[in-house]
Amino acid sequence: MAHNEAVDVVLVGAGIMSATLAVLLKELDPAIKLEVVELMDSGAAESSNPWNNAGTGHAGLCELNYTPQAADGNVDIKKAVHINTQFEVSKQFWSYLTKKGTFGSCKTFISPVPHLSFVQGNDGVSFLKERFKTLSKHHAFSDMEYTEDKATMAEWMPLMMPGRPADEVVAATRVMNGTDVNFGALTNQLLKHLTSAPDAQVKYCKRVTGLKRNGSGWTVSIKDVNSGNSREVDARFVFLGAGGAALPLLQASGIEESKGFGGFPISGQWLRCDNPEVVKHHQAKVYSQAAVGSPPMSVPHLDTRVVDGNKSLLFGPYAGFTTKFLKHGSFMDLPMSVRAGNIGPMLAVAKNNMDLTKYLVSEVMQSMEQRLDSLRRFYPEAKAEDWRLEVAGQRVQIIKKDPKKGGVLQFGTELVAAKDGSLAALLGASPGASVTVSIMLELIEKCFPNKASGEWAAKLAEIFPARERVLETDAALYRKINAHNNVALELVEASNETESYA
Numbered sequence: 001m002a003h004n005e006a007v008d009v010v011l012v013g014a015g016i017m018s019a020t021l022a023v024l025l026k027e028l029d030p031a032i033k034l035e036v037v038e039l040m041d042s043g044a045a046e047s048s049n050p051w052n053n054a055g056t057g058h059a060g061l062c063e064l065n066y067t068p069q070a071a072d073g074n075v076d077i078k079k080a081v082h083i084n085t086q087f088e089v090s091k092q093f094w095s096y097l098t099k100k101g102t103f104g105s106c107k108t109f110i111s112p113v114p115h116l117s118f119v120q121g122n123d124g125v126s127f128l129k130e131r132f133k134t135l136s137k138h139h140a141f142s143d144m145e146y147t148e149d150k151a152t153m154a155e156w157m158p159l160m161m162p163g164r165p166a167d168e169v170v171a172a173t174r175v176m177n178g179t180d181v182n183f184g185a186l187t188n189q190l191l192k193h194l195t196s197a198p199d200a201q202v203k204y205c206k207r208v209t210g211l212k213r214n215g216s217g218w219t220v221s222i223k224d225v226n227s228g229n230s231r232e233v234d235a236r237f238v239f240l241g242a243g244g245a246a247l248p249l250l251q252a253s254g255i256e257e258s259k260g261f262g263g264f265p266i267s268g269q270w271l272r273c274d275n276p277e278v279v280k281h282h283q284a285k286v287y288s289q290a291a292v293g294s295p296p297m298s299v300p301h302l303d304t305r306v307v308d309g310n311k312s313l314l315f316g317p318y319a320g321f322t323t324k325f326l327k328h329g330s331f332m333d334l335p336m337s338v339r340a341g342n343i344g345p346m347l348a349v350a351k352n353n354m355d356l357t358k359y360l361v362s363e364v365m366q367s368m369e370q371r372l373d374s375l376r377r378f379y380p381e382a383k384a385e386d387w388r389l390e391v392a393g394q395r396v397q398i399i400k401k402d403p404k405k406g407g408v409l410q411f412g413t414e415l416v417a418a419k420d421g422s423l424a425a426l427l428g429a430s431p432g433a434s435v436t437v438s439i440m441l442e443l444i445e446k447c448f449p450n451k452a453s454g455e456w457a458a459k460l461a462e463i464f465p466a467r468e469r470v471l472e473t474d475a476a477l478y479r480k481i482n483a484h485n486n487v488a489l490e491l492v493e494a495s496n497e498t499e500s501y502a
């Protein structure tokens with residue numbers, strides 16, 4: 001075994017989360033010494049890869065599950081507003097980096113794509129109308145348009161309207177300033193930018209195999225996946241940004257805060273179309289409602305994707321069950337994660353979520369014809385020969401202890417941090433990459449509280465002139481920041497009225 005090396009920070013995994021945190025830390029403290037350790041031979045090889053996620057810049061503009069309707073008919077917009085302002089925080093970071101000049105172009109990773117919601121049937125239409133009424137009063141959604149007019153919808157979604165029954169009841173909303181984000185390109189751009197600075201390294205084909213307490217920090221065991229050689233690195237802080245595989249590493253750390261967590265892996269598939277004749281008729285991300293009883297991540301959507309300068313369409317996702325925690329993981333991942341501390345919550349979730357399990361099994365068993373039938377609810381004239389099935393990334397949903405139910409399944413993300421701030425892990429998958437920057441700012445405040453409010457405070461304020469909570473309530477500031485970000489990220493052209501906050 002090689003003699004221990006020492007760095008300030010080890011980040012496990014080269015996905016969007018670690019890449020963002022590493023670049024943020026380096027901005028805040030240029031002298032910090034850090035190492036990103038990745039088991040694959042490139043960055044963004046798992047969920048952050050552009051074909052493993054939908055690339056939606058989640059801003060609450062079109063996702064109907066972010067605005068639940070109560071029994072009295074009222075629509076709750078809190079979650080949509082929060083995610084919208086979190087995305088605006090991500091955009092502030094990307095704008096800041098783009099303006100530095102050394103980061104590269106933003107056109108490689110973010111593209112303007114309108115976000116639409118589409119509903120069918122009387123219940124769907126009355127929900128969408130109520131949602132529009134409530135949401136469009138908020139400054140973040142004031143540009144939203146609503147229509148029940150089929151001619152207008154045919155302009156908004158030319159691929160989706162022909163071939164529908166004349167008496168079909170439908171409605172749609174549209175927001176023009178939605179985005180498609182290539183999170184893979186962004187991750188690799190962040191990693192390239194990171195390694196252009198001194199004392200920042202990304203080591204590929206290396207697997208983190210263990211974590212041991214070492215004074216106030218950690219000793220991280222790292223194995224070369226090609227040679228089998230191992231080495232140890234001492235770090236004052238460790239981030240487990242290993243995507244679905246963060247859970248077993250968190251368990252290996254043995255920290256008190258890791259107890260009771262389990263994982264429920266859900267796989268996914270898409271239908272993909274690259275035929276330019278079809279693709280050119282759909283320039284939008286169109287989200288609809290999930291089938292009754294299905295989990296939130298199975299909301300169907302037909303999306304324009306912009307990857308490496310080419311446009312394609314993605315439809316899905318079709319969910320499925322697997323025991324792997326990563327797309328390139330092992331079928332033993334789930335069984336190996338069972339511990340005395342989480343078996344209770346895991347069994348409770350298995351017992352209380354039989355409908356979900358049945359739903360996932362039925363999704364896996366679907367034939368290509370059944371998948372095309374789902375697509376034809378969106379695009380009635382879809383031809384089988386234009387579409388092919390592709391495997392999406394893995395999501396590992398969080399299982400947590402619950403005093404009443406024994407265990408609950410959670411569909412969001414959770415930052416789990418050691419009390420002394422020496423280690424943190426990110427569990428869960430949604431809303432994911434779009435809100436990475438907010439999650440990493442939360443991590444910095446939790447694990448580096450003195451620095452965040454002390455020597456790093458001025459730089460944080462320079463990069464982030466307005467955080468989520470302020471943007472949620474201050475309409476004038478929201479408009480200023482949003483307009484600035486949209487110009488900086490080349491999503492709109494600069495106008496004379498665009499103010500600069502720099």
Ligand SMILES: Cc1cc2nc3c(=O)[nH]c(=O)nc-3n(C[C@H](O)[C@H](O)[C@H](O)COP(=O)(O)OP(=O)(O)OC[C@H]3O[C@@H](n4cnc5c(N)ncnc54)[C@H](O)[C@@H]3O)c2cc1C
Binds near residue numbers: 013
């Ligand atoms: C089907 C699907 C659709 C999605 N759609 C969207 C969307 O439209 N918009 C959105 O914002 N988000 C979306 N997401 C979520 C988003 O993709 C994820 O939240 C995000 O990519 C997670 O990034 P990460 O860095 O945590 O993990 P990952 O990108 O999975 O990276 C983890 C890395 O850790 C490495 N690793 C694992 N174990 C080890 C180890 N022991 N040693 C070293 N390296 C290790 C892996 O190889 C991998 O490269 C979607 C996710 C899925 C699965």
